[in-house]
Amino acid sequence: MKIMNCPLNGPRNISEFTYGGELKAMPDSATCSDIEWADYVFNSDNAAGVVTEWWMHTPSSYWFLAERHTVTDQIIRTFDPKEVFNQRVDFHANSTALKGVTA
Amino acid sequence: MNSLTAEDFKERSPLYAKHKGACLAPLAETVAVERFSETDEHSQLARCALVDLTNLARVGFRGTDSAEFLLSKGYHLPETPNHATLQDDGSMVARLSQTEYLLLGSLRDAGTRVSDLEAHWQLSEQANYLLPRQDSHAWLLLTGEHCAAVMAKLCGVDLRDGNFTQGAVAQTSAARINVIVINTHTTALPSFHILCDRASVSYFWDAVLDAMLEFGGKPAGIQALLD
Numbered sequence: 001m002k003i004m005n006c007p008l009n010g011p012r013n014i015s016e017f018t019y020g021g022e023l024k025a026m027p028d029s030a031t032c033s034d035i036e037w038a039d040y041v042f043n044s045d046n047a048a049g050v051v052t053e054w055w056m057h058t059p060s061s062y063w064f065l066a067e068r069h070t071v072t073d074q075i076i077r078t079f080d081p082k083e084v085f086n087q088r089v090d091f092h093a094n095s096t097a098l099k100g101v102t103a
Numbered sequence: 104m105n106s107l108t109a110e111d112f113k114e115r116s117p118l119y120a121k122h123k124g125a126c127l128a129p130l131a132e133t134v135a136v137e138r139f140s141e142t143d144e145h146s147q148l149a150r151c152a153l154v155d156l157t158n159l160a161r162v163g164f165r166g167t168d169s170a171e172f173l174l175s176k177g178y179h180l181p182e183t184p185n186h187a188t189l190q191d192d193g194s195m196v197a198r199l200s201q202t203e204y205l206l207l208g209s210l211r212d213a214g215t216r217v218s219d220l221e222a223h224w225q226l227s228e229q230a231n232y233l234l235p236r237q238d239s240h241a242w243l244l245l246t247g248e249h250c251a252a253v254m255a256k257l258c259g260v261d262l263r264d265g266n267f268t269q270g271a272v273a274q275t276s277a278a279r280i281n282v283i284v285i286n287t288h289t290t291a292l293p294s295f296h297i298l299c300d301r302a303s304v305s306y307f308w309d310a311v312l313d314a315m316l317e318f319g320g321k322p323a324g325i326q327a328l329l330d
Contacts, residue, residue: 001259008184008185008200009185009273009274009275012260012275013259013276015276016275016276057274058276058281059274059275059276059281059282059283060199060200062200
């Protein structure tokens with residue numbers, strides 16, 4: 001079986017993992033257009049080459065990032081999301097609610 | 104055999120129907136299998152046995168302040184994730200991630216220290232959040248000299264002594280369901296604590312017993328663990 005290295009748990013069978021989609025930069029939900037937000041939520045780049053993706057180790061519910069070549073399916077690197085996300089992201093209730101109304 | 108029956112208690116193990124004919128003993132507010140047969144089960148534990156500890160107290164905590172909270176309650180904590188520390192009273196703290204801890208109660212006090220901790224927890228400004236584990240997980244204890252060989256039939260992770268040492272924790276898949284395996288080997292008794300989805304434990308119990316067959320494995324009760 002294919003083996004993936006979980007940054008928390010070590011090497012595990014690929015059947016223990018769940019794919020979570022591409023890592024994408026989140027637009028500012030308070031200022032972006034509906035089209036930009038919908039593009040962020042629903043669309044994928046589906047690039048051929050090395051991409052960074054979200055994966056979860058299911059038995060521990062641990063989310064991490066993986067660099068994977070989408071053509072060869074080679075996993076190049078897996079790492080803790082703290083390498084990318086080192087600041088808390090807050091969502092303001094007012095701006096979110098307003099967006100719901102205008103949509 | 105005594106006259107206790109699991110049906111007389113509000114909380115009962117999801118495996119209680121598989122304990123028919125066993126001798127039961129009170130365990131805090133509920134009941135557990137004391138022994139499965141009239142014969143001494145110590146030798147069975149040393150060889151290969153499976154014990155249902157589902158009715159023993161357990162709880163989890165998660166948050167950046169969880170370590171501070173547990174230290175203030177007198178618990179010794181593992182320094183790194185995926186390790187467990189045995190406490191002086193026989194209970195255990197397993198660290199499942201940077202900020203998540205799982206507490207397993209001791210048979211010596213029928214799990215009351217851990218169940219009291221859960222009962223008295225209150226949401227506060229402290230980033231320490233309760234993770235109730237009594238109804239989400241079932242808890243089995245696999246004992247004996249063959250326990251690593253039994254798990255090798257069910258699980259892709261190498262749980263032999265050289266690779267999986269005393270106090271190590273593996274969050275993985277066994278018999279195709281998610282499990283937490285904790286190595287609690289002592290010189291007297293090799294053992295793995297195994298926690299799995301409570302709704303799947305009836306299947307998992309049978310799967311482990313089937314894997315234990317070739318090693319002469321049988322279910323056992325808690326009495327031999329207490330002696």
